[in-house]
Amino acid sequence: MRQLNQDTITQAVLARLAHTPDTRLKELMTSLVQHLHAFARETRLTEAEWRHGLEFLTNTGQQSQGQRQEFALLSDVLGLSTLTVAMNNGKPAGCTEAAVLPALPGLASDQDGPACQLRGQVRDLQGQAIGGAEISVSPGRGAEWVHALSGSQGEFSLDAALAEARALPTDGPVGQFLAATACPAWRPAHVRVTVRARGYEALHTEIFAEGDPYLEGDAAFGVRPALVAYWQAQADGSLALNYDFILNKAMA
Amino acid sequence: MRQLNQDTITQAVLARLAHTPDTRLKELMTSLVQHLHAFARETRLTEAEWRHGLEFLTNTGQQSQGQRQEFALLSDVLGLSTLTVAMNNGKPAGCTEAAVLPALPGLASDQDGPACQLRGQVRDLQGQAIGGAEISVSPGRGAEWVHALSGSQGEFSLDAALAEARALPTDGPVGQFLAATACPAWRPAHVRVTVRARGYEALHTEIFAEGDPYLEGDAAFGVRPALVAYWQAQADGSLALNYDFILNKAMA
Numbered sequence: 001m002r003q004l005n006q007d008t009i010t011q012a013v014l015a016r017l018a019h020t021p022d023t024r025l026k027e028l029m030t031s032l033v034q035h036l037h038a039f040a041r042e043t044r045l046t047e048a049e050w051r052h053g054l055e056f057l058t059n060t061g062q063q064s065q066g067q068r069q070e071f072a073l074l075s076d077v078l079g080l081s082t083l084t085v086a087m088n089n090g091k092p093a094g095c096t097e098a099a100v101l102p103a104l105p106g107l108a109s110d111q112d113g114p115a116c117q118l119r120g121q122v123r124d125l126q127g128q129a130i131g132g133a134e135i136s137v138s139p140g141r142g143a144e145w146v147h148a149l150s151g152s153q154g155e156f157s158l159d160a161a162l163a164e165a166r167a168l169p170t171d172g173p174v175g176q177f178l179a180a181t182a183c184p185a186w187r188p189a190h191v192r193v194t195v196r197a198r199g200y201e202a203l204h205t206e207i208f209a210e211g212d213p214y215l216e217g218d219a220a221f222g223v224r225p226a227l228v229a230y231w232q233a234q235a236d237g238s239l240a241l242n243y244d245f246i247l248n249k250a251m252a
Numbered sequence: 253m254r255q256l257n258q259d260t261i262t263q264a265v266l267a268r269l270a271h272t273p274d275t276r277l278k279e280l281m282t283s284l285v286q287h288l289h290a291f292a293r294e295t296r297l298t299e300a301e302w303r304h305g306l307e308f309l310t311n312t313g314q315q316s317q318g319q320r321q322e323f324a325l326l327s328d329v330l331g332l333s334t335l336t337v338a339m340n341n342g343k344p345a346g347c348t349e350a351a352v353l354p355a356l357p358g359l360a361s362d363q364d365g366p367a368c369q370l371r372g373q374v375r376d377l378q379g380q381a382i383g384g385a386e387i388s389v390s391p392g393r394g395a396e397w398v399h400a401l402s403g404s405q406g407e408f409s410l411d412a413a414l415a416e417a418r419a420l421p422t423d424g425p426v427g428q429f430l431a432a433t434a435c436p437a438w439r440p441a442h443v444r445v446t447v448r449a450r451g452y453e454a455l456h457t458e459i460f461a462e463g464d465p466y467l468e469g470d471a472a473f474g475v476r477p478a479l480v481a482y483w484q485a486q487a488d489g490s491l492a493l494n495y496d497f498i499l500n501k502a503m504a
Contacts, residue, residue, distance in 0.1 A: 042283050049280065221265070
């Protein structure tokens with residue numbers, strides 16, 4: 001029988017995982033266990049901290065229901081969502097950048113804000129208009145999502161709304177974490193956009209507003225310079241935004 | 253405004269955590285974020301895997317209630333519990349080894365098994381008897397825990413029971429994980445023991461039974477050679493076990 005101690009336990013766990021039939025799951029778990037153990041070793045995690053961590057994770061799971069997905073929030077504020085999006089959506093320069101993960105089923109819908117007319121064109125990297133693209137925007141005026149199809153010149157127009165700047169929920173574990181680490185809890189105003197067209201990669205992104213005080217400190221690390229646009233105030237108090245979406249060709 | 257991408261996101265998160273007032277929390281989170289991001293980078297985590305991981309963690313939190321602590325089970329099967337115990341309970345050679353974390357409040361109690369008379373002596377590394385030590389054992393005969401105090405020669409005797417070998421719960425996320433990774437789900441038969449004495453480090457450990465078929469493959473990585481003992485069958489079908497506990501002096 002093998003002696004299990006702080007020097008041998010990692011190899012013992014990896015040896016057991018070596019029999020995982022699915023090679024991708026084996027690869028994921030092998031890396032995860034090594035990093036989890038390295039974290040505990042580097043920090044010399046105490047038993048009290050271990051217990052506190054388990055309670056935090058349990059509370060995070062229990063806070064999730066329906067519209068509230070607390071682990072997705074945790075992933076956002078730890079930068080894991082942005083890292084995952086960035087790794088999986090590498091596009092040539094000139095394409096519109098992806099900025100958010102496709103909403104999870106049941107993820108909180110955006111709150112409505114001032115009405116906004118969103119106009120623009122969908123085209124490819126060579127400047128060719130893409131007709132028949134489906135543009136979906138949340139929040140829409142009077143609805144969770146609104147949809148439009150681009151015309152033959154790639155043009156589209158949508159009755160959207162601007163989801164006003166708001167704080168992430170502060171009544172759960174993620175709120176406690178943000179308070180304890182003195183990290184900002186606010187997300188800037190934005191609209192969430194998905195663009196799909198046959199033969200092109202789907203684009204999930206967010207458009208932010210020039211001058212928003214929360215751009216630098218976005219709690220979810222979603223802002224990119226190219227996704228910040230000028231929202232023009234109209235005489236009737238509504239907003240107008242012109243924004244073009246440049247799609248990347250899908251691989252054959 | 254900074255460009256956030258897969259090369260810059262980790263530093264952006266760490267820069268934000270740098271303002272954490274509690275220096276230990278800052279240290280823990282800095283290490284955790286680096287390892288979490290390194291895991292995602294090394295494996296090139298996909299969006300579907302990210303989503304699956306969040307669902308797994310959410311289910312793990314939601315499975316926890318009352319006697320069932322699913323995140324503690326997950327920590328056990330990933331070897332994190334054993335690593336944490338080993339790092340925090342380094343003792344001089346000759347001391348009885350720690351093998352389990354102090355039970356969480358509400359952690360499932362051990363199931364009762366055959367009655368067992370547990371006898372032994374509590375002493376220190378120099379062989380000096382420790383009187384007045386409190387020995388607590390679970391499962392006890394007819395009760396969750398039974399307690400005894402050692403006499404002036406360190407001797408004690410307890411009416412315990414042997415928690416029979418059993419599988420970890422298979423109806424939750426940890427059970428699914430063990431099935432998917434072809435890892436063993438069984439824990440060998442054992443008694444759980446805590447020994448406390450003034451001036452000595454508290455000892456939380458488990459004693460296993462020689463010949464148990466699950467010693468090598470303990471799902472929770474709790475077995476150590478020195479913690480495996482011979483349980484003697486008695487004429488009436490009960491068991492008898494002699495085991496001495498050697499405590500380490502507490503630091504002044």
